[in-house]
Amino acid sequence: MQQFREMKQRGERITSLTAYDYPTARLLDESGIDIILVGDSVGMVVLGYEDTTQVTLDEMLHHTRAAARGVKRAVLVADMPIHTYNTPEQAVATARALVDAGAQAVKFEGGVTHAAHIEAVVDRGIPFMAHIGMLPQRVREEGGYKLKGRTPSEAEALMLDAKAVEAAGAFAVVLEIVAAEAARQISAAVQIPTIGIGSGPHCDGEILVTHDLIGLFPWFKPKFVKQEADVATAIRGAASAFIARTRLNS
Ligand code: KIV
Numbered sequence: 025m026q027q028f029r030e031m032k033q034r035g036e037r038i039t040s041l042t043a044y045d046y047p048t049a050r051l052l053d054e055s056g057i058d059i060i061l062v063g064d065s066v067g068m069v070v071l072g073y074e075d076t077t078q079v080t081l082d083e084m085l086h087h088t089r090a091a092a093r094g095v096k097r098a099v100l101v102a103d104m105p106i107h108t109y110n111t112p113e114q115a116v117a118t119a120r121a122l123v124d125a126g127a128q129a130v131k132f133e134g135g136v137t138h139a140a141h142i143e144a145v146v147d148r149g150i151p152f153m154a155h156i157g158m159l160p161q162r163v164r165e166e167g168g169y170k171l172k173g174r175t176p177s178e179a180e181a182l183m184l185d186a187k188a189v190e191a192a193g194a195f196a197v198v199l200e201i202v203a204a205e206a207a208r209q210i211s212a213a214v215q216i217p218t219i220g221i222g223s224g225p226h227c228d229g230e231i232l233v234t235h236d237l238i239g240l241f242p243w244f245k246p247k248f249v250k251q252e253a254d255v256a257t258a259i260r261g262a263a264s265a266f267i268a269r270t271r272l273n274s
Pocket of ligand 1: 066
């Protein structure tokens with residue numbers, strides 16, 4: 025994972041997208057993406073749950089195995105679902121299961137509170153990507169996907185989180201929906217790359233949920249996403265054409 029620190033030092037931005045299945049992972053891999061994340065966002069954009077808090081480890085293992093079959097070049101990171109890293113020991117067991125399913129690295133949500141959990145995973149030789157800022161697994165307690173790091177005390181807490189995950193051995197840290205100025209300061213203060221999502225232009229890389237990028241989940245569009253394709257419209261168009269053609273020939 026040293027390559028990502030070196031990219032940061034060279035000022036080369038790191039790219040990351042999610043994939044939960046073989047064809048998407050293979051297409052992203054062939055496109056040259058740096059990191060493919062089997063995110064627990066699978067719960068929302070593929071499994072139809074309201075948020076990520078219902079995703080199970082079995083589901084993550086299933087999707088990690090599928091994505092891993094399509095990846096030859098990119099680094100494949102798998103998310104650890106809620107309640108599967110409550111203790112450092114449980115975090116290690118979950119991380120091992122995801123690595124056995126084909127992940128090269130794992131990610132879970134939390135900063136200072138989870139430094140010991142991260143250290144335990146990294147000590148077992150499993151590369152770890154951290155995730156701080158807005159934590160989707162806490163969306164119910166938080167009452168929504170709200171911007172973090174706007175006030176000085178929130179920005180300071182995020183800085184402590186970033187330094188804690190770096191000290192614990194994370195190779196990179198996702199900053200989710202963090203105020204741009206806080207994200208800029210954190211990116212300047214840590215040696216590991218920051219990978220932003222909805223966190224302004226100053227992070228060392230960017231990550232997006234692929235369904236948002238390609239317009240495959242039209243029922244919810246995060247404000248910060250610049251959509252590059254409209255796959256939902258393409259699917260509806262192809263299905264309508266098929267239905268019309270088939271009915272015409274009956
Ligand atoms: O689950 C996911 O897709 C994520 C990204 C939004 C960072 O954690």
